[in-house]
Amino acid sequence: MSTLELPGYRDQSPEVAARFERLRQRPVALEVRGLTKRFETPRGVVTALDDVSFQVHKRELMCVIGPSGCGKSTLVRILAGLETPSSGEVRVYGEPVSGPGSDRGMVFQGYTLFPWLSVKENVMFGPRMAGKSAFSAEREAREWIDLVGLSKFENAYPHQLSGGMKQRVAIARALANQPRVLFMDEPFGALDAQTRCKMQSYLLDIWKNVDITIVFITHDLDEAVFLSDRILVLDANPGRVHEVVEVPVPRPRSEAQLFDPTFMATRKHIDGIMHPPGSGQKETPVMRLAVSDPDVV
Amino acid sequence: MARPAFLKDWFRIRRELPQGRRVALTAVSFLLPLALWCVVSYVPWIWHPDVKIELSAEREGVTTVFTAGDHVSREFFPEFVEAVRTENKAVLAARAAGTPESGARRKNQKLLRQLAPVAVGHGWLGHDDAQNDAVLYHLWRDLATGTKTATKPALSEENLGIIRQNWAQLSAVSSDFSFRKLPDEPLLKIVPQGKPANPVYLPAPHEVVRAGMRDFRAEVPEGELTMGDRYRKSLRVIFLGFLWACVIGIPIGILCGVFDFFSKLFEPFVDFFRYMPAPTFSTLLVAVLLAGDAPKVALVFIGTVFQMILVVSKTTRLLDPSLLEAAQTLGAKPRQMITKVVIPGILPNLYNDLRILLGWAWTWLVIAELIGVKSGLTEFIETQGRFRNFDRVFPVIILIGVTGFVMDQFLSWLHGLLFPWAGNAGSFSRGIARCVTWPFRTAAAGIQARLSAAEASRVASARQESP
Secondary structure (H helix, E strand, C coil), X not given: CCCCCCCCCCCCCHHHHHHHHHHXXXXXXXXXXXXXXXXXXXXXXXXXXXXXXXXXXXXXEEEEECCCCCCHHHHHHHHHCCCCCCEEEEEECCEECCCCCCCEEEECCCCCCCCCCCHHHHHHHHHHHCCCCHHHHHHHHHHHHHHCCCHHHCCCCHHHCCHHHHHXXXXXHHHHCCCCEEEEECCCCCCCXXXXXXXXXXXXXXXXXXXXXXXXXXXXXXXXXXXXXXXXXXXXXXXXXXXXXXXXXXXXXXXXXXXXXXXXXXXXXXXXHHCCCCCCCCCCCCCCCCCCCCCCC | CCCCHHHHXXXXXXXXXXXXXXXXXXXXXXXXXXXXXXXXXXXXXXCCXXXXXXXXXXXXCCCCCCCCCCEEXXXXXXXXXXXXXXXXXXXXXXXXXXXXXXXXXXXXXXHHHHHHHHHHHHCCCCXXXXXXXXXXXXXXHHHHHCCCCCECCECCHHHXXXXXXXXXXXXHHCCCCCHHHCCCCCCCCCCCEEEEECCCCCCCHHHHHHHHHHHHHCCCCCCCCCHHHHHHHHHHHHHHHHHHHHHHHHHHHHHHHHCXXXXXXXXXXXXXXXXXXXXXXXXXXXXXXXXXXXXXHHHHHHHXXXXXXXXXXXXXXXXXXXXXXXXXXXXXXXXXHHHHHHHXXXXXXXXXXXXXXXXXXXXXXXXXXXXCCCCHHHHHHHHHHHCCCHHHHHHHHHHHHHHHHHXXXXXXXXXXXXCHHHCXXXXXXXXXXXXXXXXXXXXXXXXXXXXXXXXXXXXXXXXHHCC
16 A cells, blocks of 8 residues: 555664663663463463563653553553552562552543542542641642643532543642652543544643653554653563564654654554454455445445 | 324423423322322212211111211112101001001100201201200201201202101190100101212312311320321431431441451341341330330331441442542552542432432331330321221321422432532432422522622621721
């Protein structure tokens, strides 16, 4: 179809290469070693994750992508401490993780805002749990709400907000706790395409201004390439690390880069991993029209 | 073929009707049963299986005596009338043959009293004075001469004829009552009169309203309970019982919903216990807690608390678990998760559960009031029901219904105020709640207006002072 010659996805411009070099120098924020998760089901033991190991550096934005059923969500739930692995370990800045904690924030696909709390009170939740006074928690919350651009809505209740606004509140709420790593589990999956694009730009803006390491789960290829420094590509059944791709697209990112040759090359490479040619993807059957329509043909 | 506009407007699949029509239908849903009741009560040819006797007669050799106000079946009444006519014919025949019975003075005195219902109906005689023979004697005269005309009940031509015939005989002897001067031979009996009536257990609306007004306003002798006292007593029992059930049931329910430990520890037994009907414990409760309100409160408690534990634990379990996970990732400790997430999260549903359980508690109240020493509204229903005074029973039953309904609708309205974030109740409920809570809302608006006026005047005066 396309005759355009794409550069290899490994061809990094000198600036990008230098940037990755600096990234590798930074301390390791999150280290995952030999993570395995098995589920007992009535039909036998299912291995969701098999010996997954990788590292995320400080202030890196890493996306985890893979076909459905590759254990992306299981992985992030283990990282957040909501589930325990069958074996392997997770370390945050060298400290092993056991159970959920306020050092790792989480943004869920389903928003999970507390419906009985206003936007401000939702954002205040973490600091209040940490024992901060209502006054200082409120002051902090205002700053975070301002950062995500929802100052006008600080007294609104979640049911009065749109999906994109809810997710911004959820991000502010997670950040207000000042976690060292932020996990995002397909946070924009429930949004419409246009809002999703906007939210991706928002996220990059926020990330630019906040010292935070982000692990972002997605199944959207464009989203992964657009956001990440590196992309962790998982295989399905069982979930294994296929490759860690360094995205050669220079920062700062903008929507214009969607047609950048480096962007397209990376996209094509990962698409090839996720949907290998001849992997049995059948041609979509087309409904035959009884009457041929000249305007369509 | 187009559907008629009427069908299109009123019957639309899964579409809400406009506000006006909804209100209209809500009104009709109450008016319809009322209208049905009125039709059955006031249209004489619908149902009316009984005859209510207005004028009765005693029959020779029959011990069953009907008095005015008694009901007999529609089939039996003509038989009854015919029997009295036959007796009259026999008297006339004997008189014609010149061989009348003698020694019927006592019987004739009773016969004169057949007109007592007429005298009482018109207020010519008091209820307690119904056997004042002197007055009744003159009533016979007045009716026979036409000086008085009876309308309550109106007398049939046949009976007027009998009255005139009898008066001719009576007046021939004496113009005033004297037992000695009553004729010795039998007089003619007034033929029974009656009108179609429904059974006593279905009094007409106006009878119920009248009896209700009388009972609710009645002054009672010292030491007895007015209807208001009974009502307060019933409310006290139900609220105490329900309160205790809440105090015990809600915390246990929440614990069961949160911790599998408590769920497995309590719920199996609770599940078993709730199948033992609460009333079966009544004698036990009376034996342990003695007479008075205590066993009644305990019965309402037992009837409610076990359901409450199960319902509350289920509601707690229905809380979106991802909210708990979110709280965990925000650093909430287990105790904080219960107090800051579980409890506020389930509150709106818990509130609705309690509303439904309060409805159940009313059912237990009626049973509770019958155990030990009967008390409250139920005692009144029970006593009057035994005397077959159903016109006095219905107002109390309706009172209980209205109380429960108004309370429920009020609480439903309060739900919207307390939990604005939890979405609204159904539109039907909302419509009724608006009617029921109108006085409360008006009062609230009044207070608010007064407060804001006070605030405004305070601000104004502050402004005047400042320069």
